[in-house]
Amino acid sequence: MIEQHEDTNIWCSEIVDFVTEWRCFIRYGEILDVRQYKGAWDSKLDLRVIKSAVKDFIDAPAAYGLDFGIDRDGNMKL
Numbered sequence: 001m002i003e004q005h006e007d008t009n010i011w012c013s014e015i016v017d018f019v020t021e022w023r024c025f026i027r028y029g030e031i032l033d034v035r036q037y038k039g040a041w042d043s044k045l046d047l048r049v050i051k052s053a054v055k056d057f058i059d060a061p062a063a064y065g066l067d068f069g070i071d072r073d074g075n076m077k078l
Contacts, residue, residue, distance in 0.1 A: 019069070019071065020036065020040045021070075022037065022069070023035050024066040024068065031050065034050065038069075039069075040070075045068070053078055
């Protein structure tokens, strides 16, 4: 059996207990939409963090999604 995509990078992080999470939809470097999909409806999203992440993603594909969340300590994380 020949393995496909043997050079695929896999990134793992520690487990994070998010209070609220959002999914961001990006196409050609433009944020098309941000949708909350979990958690407290009154959590505050820091759009500056999202814009910075999109700008800093130099090798981004044409279209992709980013998930951001607020943890129990109030920190926004990618």
